[in-house]
Amino acid sequence: MKINILFFAGIREMFGIHEKCIEIKESETSPEKLLKFLSEKEQGSWIELLNSKDSIRVAINQEISNWSDSLKDGDELAFFPPITGG
Amino acid sequence: MTICIQKDLFNIEKIISNLRKNKPNIGAIVSFIGYVRDFNKDINTKKLKHMELEHYPGMTEKTLIKIELNAKSRWSLEDVFIIHRVGKLHPSDPIVAVVVASQHRKNAFEACEFIIDFLKTDAPFWKKEISDQDELWVENRFEDHKKKASWNIKE
Numbered sequence: 063m064k065i066n067i068l069f070f071a072g073i074r075e076m077f078g079i080h081e082k083c084i085e086i087k088e089s090e091t092s093p094e095k096l097l098k099f100l101s102e103k104e105q106g107s108w109i110e111l112l113n114s115k116d117s118i119r120v121a122i123n124q125e126i127s128n129w130s131d132s133l134k135d136g137d138e139l140a141f142f143p144p145i146t147g148g
Numbered sequence: 149m150t151i152c153i154q155k156d157l158f159n160i161e162k163i164i165s166n167l168r169k170n171k172p173n174i175g176a177i178v179s180f181i182g183y184v185r186d187f188n189k190d191i192n193t194k195k196l197k198h199m200e201l202e203h204y205p206g207m208t209e210k211t212l213i214k215i216e217l218n219a220k221s222r223w224s225l226e227d228v229f230i231i232h233r234v235g236k237l238h239p240s241d242p243i244v245a246v247v248v249a250s251q252h253r254k255n256a257f258e259a260c261e262f263i264i265d266f267l268k269t270d271a272p273f274w275k276k277e278i279s280d281q282d283e284l285w286v287e288n289r290f291e292d293h294k295k296k297a298s299w300n301i302k303e
Binding site: 124 | 182201202203204206207210232243244264267268269270271272273274275276285286287288
């Protein structure tokens with residue numbers, strides 16, 4: 063399945079990219095499982111992201127979500143720090 | 149109901165006069181405007197040069213619509229206008245405006261406060277402060293979450 067990952071603010075700067083499309087064999091995953099998988103496979107910034115997981119928010123298809131929510135093929139997954147608008 | 153995310157400066161007078169156009173039943177308009185603050189000079193020696201505001205296009209609009217509909221379900225409102233700027237902003241620039249129109253002032257006052265409280269914690273905007281000494285992403289404030297929680301709304 064394909065997942066389109068978006069990064070914002072400090073996380074975007076850490077990865078040096080805004081968007082990354084990834085393809086995995088599994089037919090079911092969650093943001094948490096995916097992050098663990100990517101930190102083992104690709105390492106680098108993914109490890110940093112995993113280590114700071116507790117202070118990071120995730121959104122699936124533009125809705126705030128939980129780390130254990132399920133991801134489907136074609137989903138948009140976003141990682142970002144706590145919101146500071148207004 | 150209007151939601152605007154833009155780089156350009158907004159004109160609050162124009163927004164208010166457009167909201168009131170052909171709506172003689174509006175008896176109250178409450179507006180909140182947020183500005184870029186210079187650093188607090190008493191506790192900070194840094195001087196803010198400018199701010200960079202980033203957002204999540206698509207999710208931002210969806211979230212603001214949700215907040216607005218939530219406000220409309222709680223108070224009787226004639227209209228709501230939310231505008232938030234992105235990009236490069238300097239001290240004293242306006243960042244955000246929430247304008248609420250209703251027949252009576254109580255609804256407009258309360259709904260305006262409700263909308264800005266939820267915008268602060270739920271709408272995906274991020275601020276980076278560029279000072280004469282460093283560049284730092286602003287951290288979220290516990291007070292903002294406390295304020296939102298005080299509305300006692302289950303999500």
